[in-house]
Amino acid sequence: MVSIKDVAEHAGTSFKTVSRVINNDAGVREETRERVQAAIDALGYRPNSAARMMRNQKSGVIGFISDEVVTQPYAGELLLGAQEVASEHDKVLMVVNIEHDRKRQQRAIDMLLERRVEALVYASYYHREIELPQEMLQVPSVLVNCFTTEAVLPTFVPDEVQAGYDATRLLIEQGHTRIGMITLNPQIVAAQKRLEGYRRALDEAGIAFDAELIVRGEPRFDEPAESACVESAVGSLMALDKRPTALVCGKDEFAMQVYFLLARFGLQVGRDLAVTSFDNQRLIAPGLTPGLTTMELPHLEMGRAALRCLFNRMDDRSTRLIPFSPIVRESHRLKA
Amino acid sequence: MVSIKDVAEHAGTSFKTVSRVINNDAGVREETRERVQAAIDALGYRPNSAARMMRNQKSGVIGFISDEVVTQPYAGELLLGAQEVASEHDKVLMVVNIEHDRKRQQRAIDMLLERRVEALVYASYYHREIELPQEMLQVPSVLVNCFTTEAVLPTFVPDEVQAGYDATRLLIEQGHTRIGMITLNPQIVAAQKRLEGYRRALDEAGIAFDAELIVRGEPRFDEPAESACVESAVGSLMALDKRPTALVCGKDEFAMQVYFLLARFGLQVGRDLAVTSFDNQRLIAPGLTPGLTTMELPHLEMGRAALRCLFNRMDDRSTRLIPFSPIVRESHRLKA
DNA sequence: TCGATGAATGACAACGTTGTCGAACATTAA
């Protein structure tokens, strides 16, 4: 590889002068600068970042550890937001997908620390508690879409309670009082907190909570995977004496299935049942008829916020709740 | 940061001996090795990869340039396959999303070359022709899911013709002879080649091609975005004197809409119309009833194959067609 | 003509590592 010395020889200067030129340092005669620049272009010289890193003791790299952010639909936005802010600060992300694997996680962290990352981001694709790799305390770090029992790092998570509240409010405002909910696996944070938001919205509106209206759309971690879960959930709601007139779905996939399942009862979303949901999956939500009103997870914004935090050195250990965006289409209101 | 010299001092040896220990070089007395190891652990020493890179003239990094692989649903699998093979060879990927932006692309390439990547991967999220950044010829490179007019690099793309053929075959084998097709934007490769495969399957089965059965599900690049495109496509198919009994959909999203739209005509997928499609979007295909039979894009395999090619130094400029996987569910056959 | 001043440039060390070579020491054979 061509080095600063080769350029110097070609330009007939000392290599230090070349260094000055590539760093735009003052104190180089214009004529010399041009001569050096010509040599750089002629030889196709590129500064060696490894050498720079050694001198400057800075890598310019931020480590991004994710369980499966990259492979999960829409969650990649998180990465996108992070990349955007990083590159504004002339940093690059080094992304490693560890796939929930302990060994890979350790290897990833070792590798990143050996590369002298200036900071670490740990991102989960779904909101959950994690066991913090202790090495993360050695460099400025943030958690995104995940958290630890005791808050030891700046943490950015979606505001699930608010989202549950908003999704329910949209229906209440349309006059509904019998509002069903198809929940996610109750062991995950989103399921619990969104239900909490749902109850808060009912309370506030003076609507009594009815446990019959809460049904599960997916199995618990310890239960066998079951494809018909949403089907039986919808079935049990429809079997009620007083059927719900509106439904909050735990995710857009549930909503999609609801659109289909309703047909069995001669019902239609948007005519007989109002629906809201969570995620705003681009593949599903806009393509349904009527378009699905859904709460979009703030992935992009979490990615951005986390990196801004790193650059602002706000290592205050606090947990920031990032709001969902309501994507209002038609499914939450009924047409006569 | 603690260096090899600090460790040496702590262990009472020369720093060269420490180097030998961390590299597992022969010729270190067991007792010395243990003493050094203890010092390493005590000080929390980690080798500085920048210094190693300088000495060894190797970065251990492979650059991965993508337009939007990360943000697009399922296409992240491509990245996953690449990462898998890379890490088998003790290399790390440095991923940069350039979002179809010329400047970002240039910045990304400069950055990667300055970091002395050992190879470059250029991946597009949808199969298309690209303009090759000339700098890619400076290091071993491969193209994934994209290609150049003149083949100058090893290229890995999905076998669209075969997929079109297979998707159609599945229906022909069920006895269908009136097979409609909802195509993607005809300006993209997938649309053209899959249609070619469709025609080949018909020819082979002795079924006459009928242009009326080919309708467009999405606008061309130069047309305004239109959400009702699939709707009118299905409408025109249903208005035919001889309606098709089977349908090949350009993507799972089309299929999803078809499931809904059919209801307007009192028809049902799986009873009145057999359907196949492309992509196997995890969010959609398994959740439809009946389950959608669809051709899965070989993203994972393309990622793997591309990196294997890099490691095998097979820079033969040839184009490798990677086969789709037929994901057979129920939608391609009709129940009485 | 001289020293003083400032601008332009170069010599050198250092960053942390590994390859090369030689030195020190122990062991073996004669």
Add this chain to the structure above:
DNA sequence: TTAATGTTCGACAACGTTGTCATTCATCGA
């Protein structure tokens, strides 16, 4: 005992860069 051999270890240079300091050279005022 001596020489030969092998084992263990350290001194030194080099990788490509930038910061520090010194040197060269032209210019200027006295």
